[in-house]
Amino acid sequence: MTTHIYDIIGDVHGMYDPLCSLLEKLETSLKQESADAEYRLIFLGDIIDRGEKQKETFTLVRELVEQKKALCLLGNHEYNAIMRALHLRTKHDAVHEVFLKSFSNPETYQEAIAFMKTLPFFVELPLFNCVHACFNEPQLSLIKPYLDKNNVALNDEIFVKSSKPKLNKGGIKALYDAVEIILKGPEIDLPDGIYYLDKDGTKRDSARTRWWQEKAATYRDIVMWKDEELLQKLKKPLPLDFHATPLLKPVFFGHYWLWPEGTKVSLKDCELAKDKAYCLDFSAVMGGTLTAMRVCTDDEKILKKEVFAVKTNGD
Ligand SMILES: [Mn+2]
Structure with a gap:
């Protein structure tokens, strides 16, 4: 029987220094775990926008993903960035300006967008699922025909078809709604x-x-x-x-700007539905807490869940 260790990180939003501290904490603690466990680091999306060090954060996560050291899901902010680059989103997003301005070279900007297009819309694992906002099976089944086996867009078709039908000729209402629900929540x-x-x-x-x-x-x-x-x-x-929304398996997601009950994020704060729904977004970019959960499993069941957190307001 194999032991699996998954470290799952909520919305980072350009909080580079807290992210480095969190990764360090996770790495240190990993030394206490069984050496032959299979390890996976998963980001739940929304790496960019709002925070002060977006480019550094994006570059770090991109490197981890490209070196196959991590997996990063598509968040609504990366999705919006792709839609803007494809001229499928004309709405002015003040929140995205800083990220855009950090690219003076159009080529490196296009490379960044190309990377974002390689991020999966969701991840299904044997014992749990991960998504940026909402794991809704009927909605996911609508977008699956446009994704590869890793749930990554096969090409630009899903972006074109999920664009706002009122504004884009190629937009299809059911696919627009599906992506809204999956990445932004119902x-x-x-x-x-x-x-x-x-x-x-x-x-x-x-x-x-x-x-x-x-x-x-x-x-x-x-x-x-x-x-x-x-x-x-x-x-x-x-x-x-x-x-x-039917909850068939435990699901881990970010997106919801939660705040803990007490001064520290506890497992109870993350667990929104007993043994089923876990949110790891604790408003890092608003002076909250960058939060990760370590999930240890064997091949059949979840053995342990542990919260790792870094306060971002310096306290
Ligand atoms: Mn989000």
Whole structure:
């Protein structure tokens, strides 16, 4: 029986120094583990945008992937970068400017985009799955025909077809929705007349959901809001056509800007559904914690899960 050790890292977003500290911690601790275990390092995507050292972070992760020392999933930020490079995303993303400006040479920029296109949309392992935002089997099956056996885009077809149909001739609504759900997480239309203002002050009538919540009866059970006044308005039954995301295997994902209950990220903070759903994004770039989880397994079961974390605000 083989022992497998997986170190899974949440959204890095250009936080180079914390990433180096985290990798060091993982490496030191790995020396305590069985020497003949099979080791894999997995990044859950969103390596770029927002942080101060995006190019350094991107270069480091790219080297690790190219040297086959790590696997990195496609996050919504890398997907958006690819879409922009293919002229399939015309929306101005202020958040992406810094990354764009760090490339003065168009050739190296094109190389960076070409690398991003080699990142898998998700990873299926014998005992668990990994994805940037939401592991939804029916949605994944829609995009699988456009991916190779490693879940990497066969060519640009998936990008063209998942572009916004209202803005692009080649866009197909079902594929646009599928990629939105997989890389950005599912949203739900709010009941009539209920809306909120997002961080840019835009009026929104749909909201992110806790898709890992398998039992949900009301909007309040699944809408990811913290504002109690807004939540009060959501004590309404979910529409009849609402389907929870089936969780067949444990899944590890990032994307959700979580904060721990206490001062340190614990296993409990990551475990959003018992033995099923684990989020490793603890808002590293907002002064939170860059977080990794070590998952040790044999060929049949998960033996151990351990959290490794580096605070990014210097505390
Ligand atoms: Mn994300």
